[in-house]
Amino acid sequence: MSRKRVIGVVVIVISLPVFLAAFEAISFRIRNRNNGFMISSGQKREYLLYVPRSYDATKPTPLVISMHGAGGWPTQQMNLSEWNRLADRQGFIVVYPSGLKKTGPRVWRVGPDFAKDVRFISEMIDKLEAAYNIDPARVYANGFSNGGGMAFVLSCALPDRIAAVGMVGAAQTLPWSWCTERRAVPMIAFHGTDDRFAFYNGGQSWVAPRPFPAVPIWTANWARRNRCEPRPVESAVAADVTLREYTHCAEDAAVALYIVRGGGHTWPGGGPLPEWYVGSNTRSIDATSTMWAFFRAHPLSRKSGAAQPIGKRVDIGGRSLHIVCMGSGPHTVVMESGAAVGFYEWWLVQSALRDEIRTCSYDRAGFGWSDPPPSRSIAGYVSDLHELLRRSGEKPPFIFVGHSMGGPIVQRYYWRYPSDVAGIILVDPSNQEASLQTIPEMKAAVAANRLRRTKEMEDWRATNKWPPQQFPAELPADLRARLVAASASRNWWEARFGEGMLPDLEISMSPEQRRIAAPLVVIRAQWRNPPGWSDEVTERFRKHWREAQDEIASRSEHTKVVEAASGHDVPIEAPGVVARAQSPANGPARLSNFFCKFSGK
Template sequence: MEPASMTRRAIVLSAVLSCIGLPPLFVLVNAASFYSVNRTNGTIVTSAGQTREYILYVPKSYDRTKPSPLVISMHGAENWPSFQMNLSQWNQLADERGFIVVYPAGEGGGPKTWHMRGEGTRMPNVIFISELIDKLEASYNIDPARIYANGLSNGGGMTFALSCTLSHRIAAFGPVAAAVTLPVDWCPDPRPAPMIAFHGTGDRFAPYNGAKVWLAPEPFPSIPEWTANWARRNRCSPTPVESAAAPDVTRLEYTDCADDASVVLYTINGGGHTWPGGPPLPEWLVGPTSRSIDATSLMWAFFRQHPLRRK
């Protein structure tokens, strides 16, 4: 493990690089400077001809004789797997609950991004995730009914893409502060996909009510409308159940869905482009990080309730 000060410094730098448009040379120089923190521990050559990287975390409690759940957690744009690992803190929960976590890297020579190019299951990033699952299943005793995907920002957008292309392999999905660039009607897979989302009303980079922002070529969707569209895809009851999860957090759940594929949205009042319950990021840049709820723990509880339904 890296020293806490170095890890903290890397988190702050990653947040800055992922949210502001810096000259590419500056980004690359800083990426090289923080190589020791942002290193990966695994590679794979995909059938699309790409060499891709990832960080794999296997808890000490892993028992080869027992099938283990797998959590796939994806970073935001212009970022690194190590940032997502430190921010989401999935490793700590994996130690407690005994599952494996993988943090795949997007595309790029320095900081990485999840590019939404290609057709459906032939998207290079979808091929990467699918073949990464294959590789991990060949090396570890992965429970095929308990594979889950989540991500922050651009990684949340990639989470949506996976729900549309790999819902026959991935059981449930957890986008956080999702920066979604694909239209809702892009989704080629009608299979109901359980989803739990988290989004702050003060998010300036992926606005809660939808808007065109300078860092994206297309407007981002309204998160409440996007969630409702996901619920329609899952054939849920059209009227969600609203409750207070905390003084500053509202929970909205769509129930009576096909295949029990419920859809949940946690709205953080005033929350920024952050991971609720994670280490605080520079508030002047990305806004407040809520401490009222822990997205990782809530996500895992939701995942446990939604194993993959075989057709």
């Protein structure tokens, strides 16, 4: 092996000694061959893509994502793992993404700031799926050292996209409790007992600020996540290699650990590394071909993937609600959906804000992945939401956003828990507290729709066959597919039907009872002509709706009214309007300052 190659490969390890840092920078510039570029989270990101000559655009093709260690780069990972060699024979595509280099070596951020790297990987998959016939059920992630830690992150953050993961000499810097994902993700790992950097038995290493977990314990935790039999089966693969395998796992998601006795911080069977620095390598097993055989046996089950919640389920006392939170910030913005819809109504808004503030949406009882309630009412919704936020660990005061029927829910939350609320944004809200009568044509339309739905529900209850529901085309295709797959559910349909007859939706409150001391934003939409309505009828309804919202706006002394050039479904049709009402980057007149000015928060 050439001296130049030695210097290049040394820096694959989890971290670099100071005296090699200059060589790392020089070697990267000489040997870097990245051929893919994109902008993700406002930063230029790079990757090295390998498409074998056997690629057939008419056939769905597996994608293998292989991530370098800290201080490494894509070309190094390609030479170390030798995935291209196998891709030529097996006909899959390989991509080697690049971590980011700041003041230290090029790394994957597997600590609290992992979100941007996860988004980069997800957007890279999107880009490759658009350019090639990628099989979404056969997207696999693997990595060496710090890249192995990133593979763990992806299994928790992108469980609906990553079918299985592989890790070699993985450097795990996140605690196991960080991963709350419940989907059983197949995992294969290789680790040397004499690893000089990510110690096999765990402990403090000079390359990391926190102790590494013991590999056997880490693997057992993964087996518990996959709901495997607790006792592993061990077998000798070679004189120096033992396979510890957990079987009978949920969704057939096996967990396998190949223990290399005397092995160092190396890729078994892969490209050579200088043993004086990383320890000995074994040729008794080829980690790449063994990993590929494992991957082939574990495609992503779309049925099981769809059954898993998008966010997390939180026990609120005998039943669970599904909550989806993104981002971080001083206030949590809590988003309440309109009638008969779930958390997904806010997906576009939350995605637009995820780099700026923390937002949470959720499924009311019975919707989506939330358990049904013993009875259904607005008061019950308020109690559920309060308990959900408390048990989720979200800290008040909150900014509440409510769309349509979500408007009455968040206002009644405020009237019950005023100290928990820093501000309210109402998105084309309905007025259910001022005893205002809608126009006769709207009452007739609601009654006709109710009659039609009652007949459908009777038929579905009799046959116990529940059709999948429809979801906005504006949502990402993968999210929409999971919603469709999970929506053919009696609980979900009963929840939608039940919201048409809430006993306390309309209540009579005095003007004093309707007062809101918190700052208030009212976003108004432009109602379009419903089917069968003349312009004259539509205009009468718009006048009534506007007057009702004027009354809502008058409830606070600190109200701002925003006009949205969209139909009633503002969060879907014009998510930017709602996002700008919350964004801390919205200029000197930003509405977050509006909240702070009057709330004193």
